[in-house]
Amino acid sequence: LERSRNLSHLMSGCLSSPIVELLQTIGTIADQFLFNAFVVGGFVRDLLLRKANIDLDIVVEGDGIAFARKLGQHLGGRVREHERFGTATIILPQDLKIDIATARLEYYEYPAALPTVELSSIKLDLYRRDFTINAMAIQLNPEHFGRLVDFFNSQNDLKQMAIKVLHNLSFVDDPTRIFRAVRFEKRMDFTIARHTERLIRNAVKMNLFGKADDPRFFTELKLLLNEENASPALERLAELGLFPFLWPDLKPHLSIDRRFRHCLVQTQRSIAWFKLLYLTDRYEPWIIYLLTIMSRSSMTVLANFCDRFQLPQRNRTMLLSEKQLADNASHHLSARSELKNSDIFVAFRELHIEGLLYLMAVARKTEVKKAVSAYVTTLRHQAPLLNGDDLKQLGYRPGPPFKKMLEALLLARLDGLTSTRDDEIAFLNDYFPLSDGH
Ligand code: ATP
CATH class of the missing domain: 3.30.460.10 (Beta Polymerase, domain 2)
Structure with a gap:
């Protein structure tokens, strides 16, 4: 030794x-x-x-x-x-x-x-x-x-504080190590040593990983995006020439432009904001970053990405549906001149935290950002004071309409139309009169 x-x-x-x-x-x-x-x-x-x-x-x-x-x-x-x-x-x-x-x-x-x-x-x-x-x-x-x-x-x-490979063929043997090099460099504030960086650039030039079908590419990308702050690592990947491999459809894919950098910073901020408020909640930062990176891409382009990197079905479904829901919600809310809490609730209720934080990061309108904030901190936790048992007590026959009634109560509550139990009972009398066969 x-x-x-x-x-x-x-x-x-x-x-x-x-x-x-x-x-x-x-x-x-x-x-x-x-x-x-x-x-x-x-x-x-x-x-x-x-x-x-x-x-x-x-x-x-x-x-x-x-x-x-x-x-x-x-x-x-x-x-x-x-x-x-x-x-x-x-x-x-x-x-x-x-x-x-x-x-x-x-x-x-x-x-x-x-x-x-x-x-x-x-x-x-x-x-x-x-x-x-x-x-x-x-x-x-x-x-x-x-x-x-x-x-x-x-x-x-x-x-x-140097990241060095053990031999010259290291990235030829396993190109996923490039992602690992960048991940460790940014996490620990180390530097990829000069010779090792040259080997990375050579591997990129040789187009060593034209094919992305090794599932470890995705695994390593995910790990990188889940690090404490993924932005510098993404910048480094771009600088090393990896973006055309990762996101060939991204328009200015050779460098990170101002708007792109701004979105990454916003993503980092929205994640930090959420983490501060909900320390123990579980969510997956990599999804938020991927959605941000592909925010200006079409659904098809995102689907192609999932195929190329062989994402597990569960991840694929999550990414696609969060993008669709978030983009729709943003579109819908931007078109309104005045936003009621119930509008916000209805627009966001199917989104997971990942989609919401993505929206918070990329939304151009302040109102949309504020809407996400209000939804995450208060609106999503609201419930009517009355529950199904109360409805029965009031004489309503249990059945499918209960769902509609409870929802109407919730939306009324969100918009401040009701605040006490009596308000809610009065609300039901107005909109769901018992004589109506309810
Ligand atoms: P982390 O702190 O992120 O868990 P780690 O160094 O423990 O980092 P793992 O991915 O858990 O990383 O891998 C454990 C060990 O296996 C590494 O320290 C490294 O020695 C080895 N290893 C992992 N991936 C590779 C790879 N692609 N090629 C060669 N060795 C690898």
């Missing part, structure tokens, strides 16, 4: 004791199998940066699946096995997940492998990774617990 630093102190300082104990357990069980076991990748990178990361990627030099079964049994977790790849995932309570991979000698046949054959399998495993900063390991076997395995001078690159 080039460097042999021991990180056990750093580990006990930065990690919670259950995680440290879990890593120790992994090492102890590996010893029973006479395997070497390592935690690798982003976990090690983040530990050295003193950042929390609870995704455990484990590599064992030996049968990873047999090992995972034993470990899963010991920890009382669910084990999903992927026989073909020699990998397994152990799902533990509290969202904790352990991925286990096998470092196998067959990796020697890999075309981009180093010419020498005197390599340990962990070294080959690390050599096949995306960037030097992600290619470190920490040994877990009790005798060597905490030993940092750094074959590629990764510690130095981490210090220099």
Whole structure:
């Protein structure tokens, strides 16, 4: 080993004791199998940066699946096995997940492998990774617990805040790594090293990924758009010449123009606004960004995008319907001179948060932006004071009209026509008189 630093102190300082104990357990069980076991990748990178990361990627030099079964049994977790790849995932309570991979000698046949054959399998495993900063390991076997395995001078690159590939064919082997490079660069405020950037530009020039049918392109794009602030990463993708590949139909697709940049900033703002108000609500930022990017494209162009990148049906349906609903709502509301709360409610009620925040970001009219704000913060939470039981009590016969009546009550309430229960009862008397057969 080039460097042999021991990180056990750093580990006990930065990690919670259950995680440290879990890593120790992994090492102890590996010893029973006479395997070497390592935690690798982003976990090690983040530990050295003193950042929390609870995704455990484990590599064992030996049968990873047999090992995972034993470990899963010991920890009382669910084990999903992927026989073909020699990998397994152990799902533990509290969202904790352990991925286990096998470092196998067959990796020697890999075309981009180093010419020498005197390599340990962990070294080959690390050599096949995306960037030097992600290619470190920490040994877990009790005798060597905490030993940092750094074959590629990764510690130095981490210090220099540099994103570097491990070999010149890296992007030829796997062009999705370009998205990863940009994602890490912007997330950590690192820089893609000069040679690595040249390799990216070459790969783009060679049109290495004319085909987008590897579903990992979409996976990586999604991860990039879900980062804390996706705008700088998008700018970087444009600058590296990736927009024609991603959005060939986008009109000024070679650069990000002023209006486009403005929309991206607005998207970021509307997401931040929502997050501040509804900390625990779940939504998918990547959908909002994609809708913004394609806001001036037709439905067909969006559908083509979904086809080309093989989006799962669920994502495709969501994107298309949110665009349609949001664009219609915007059109409808823009045409009105005065907006009643009930108009806003009816226009927006089928939209998800993603579509609403998209609309907030791209709407040209202030009234539309304000309408989204009012809907998200108050209107969508409103309900009439009376419910179905009350209607029965009042003598109405239960049935399909109940829905219409409750809706009318809600809209009246939104527009301030009613405020007390008595107002609502009076409203029903006016619009749904009992003698009418209701
Ligand atoms: P994050 O912090 O976003 O989870 P990560 O580094 O943990 O980042 P993952 O996508 O979870 O990233 O991947 C785990 C590890 O697997 C990486 O650290 C890297 O070593 C390796 N890896 C992932 N994708 C690739 C790829 N396309 N090519 C090579 N190695 C990869």
